[in-house]
Amino acid sequence: MNVQRYTPPAMLLHWVQAMVVLWLLWLGWHMVDLPKGAERSAAYSLHKSLGLLALMLVLVRLAWRRKHPAPREMTRGWEARLATATHHALYTLLFLAPVAGYLASSFTPYAIKFFGVELPKAGWPDESLNSVFKLAHEAFVWGTGGLIALHIAGAAKHAFMRDGTLQRMLPAWLLRN
Ligand code: HEM
Ligand code: HEM
Numbered sequence: 001m002n003v004q005r006y007t008p009p010a011m012l013l014h015w016v017q018a019m020v021v022l023w024l025l026w027l028g029w030h031m032v033d034l035p036k037g038a039e040r041s042a043a044y045s046l047h048k049s050l051g052l053l054a055l056m057l058v059l060v061r062l063a064w065r066r067k068h069p070a071p072r073e074m075t076r077g078w079e080a081r082l083a084t085a086t087h088h089a090l091y092t093l094l095f096l097a098p099v100a101g102y103l104a105s106s107f108t109p110y111a112i113k114f115f116g117v118e119l120p121k122a123g124w125p126d127e128s129l130n131s132v133f134k135l136a137h138e139a140f141v142w143g144t145g146g147l148i149a150l151h152i153a154g155a156a157k158h159a160f161m162r163d164g165t166l167q168r169m170l171p172a173w174l175l176r177n
Contacts, residue, residue: 003167004071009064011169017057021094024050025145048105049115055098062091071168083154090147097140104133 006014024047031043070087073080105112106123107130113119123129158165167175 003164005168005170005172006071007064007068008171010061010068010070011171013057013061013064014169017054017061017094020050020054020057021144021148024054025141025148028141044110045113048101048112051098051101052112052114052119054094055102058091058094058098062095075163075165086147086151086154090144090151093140093144093147097137097144100133100137100140104130104137107133 005011027043027047027050031040031047034040034043073083075083102112103122106121107126109125111118112121155166155169
């Protein structure tokens with residue numbers, strides 16, 4: 001089948017970001033239940049660094065996509081519209097979720113570090129503002145999780161139908177297609 005693929009940088013960014021975001025969802029879900037102590041602090045610290053990396057990745061992805069539009073949809077009608085709407089909503093939430101996380105962390109007494117490098121904060125210790133952004137972060141990340149589940153279900157359906165959609169996000173050498 002003659003498949004129009006995404007560009008190699010778009011594929012690389014997609015798979016690196018997919019791994020980072022799935023890791024973040026798992027880590028975030030587990031770390032909030034850890035007892036206070038060194039393990040919890042290390043988990044929060046790693047979560048913030050990975051979260052900021054996810055934010056950078058989405059910005060690079062969007063910048064790349066502006067110059068290199070996605071290949072033409074292979075399906076038509078409601079399926080193509082649902083795929084496009086899911087991708088747009090995913091990009092929006094992949095931006096809003098880490099920004100809300102950064103703002104929530106800004107209104108605490110703790111430093112925000114990116115793999116050990118201290119970053120400027122956008123706020124000051126304030127419990128009520130911290131709660132507002134924590135709530136927004138929680139809503140955005142679970143929205144992201146729901147969309148990812150829908151997205152993976154869609155990809156699995158296409159893989160099952162062998163209609164070439166999955167190949168668009170996989171390098172030709174991997175499939176010898
Ligand atoms: C097993 C996991 C995954 C599979 C199999 C998968 C597969 C795919 C495929 C085949 C496409 C191209 C769809 C098309 O051409 O219409 C795509 C696009 C996309 N995926 Fe995934 N994906 C996975 C995980 C994720 C995750 C975790 C995220 C979020 C971080 C994500 C975000 C996106 C976005 C935003 C697009 C749109 C790309 C664009 O048009 O610019 N994917 N994915
Ligand atoms: C795409 C990026 C991100 C994802 C998918 C993500 C995911 C999550 C998840 C699943 C939780 C647990 C929510 C709950 O059920 O209570 C969480 C909590 C948290 N996240 Fe993120 N996060 C991201 C980015 C960030 C960033 C950039 C920061 C800060 C720099 C951050 C700081 C926090 C903090 C402080 C909590 C704990 C909130 C609490 O104690 O209730 N996150 N995150």
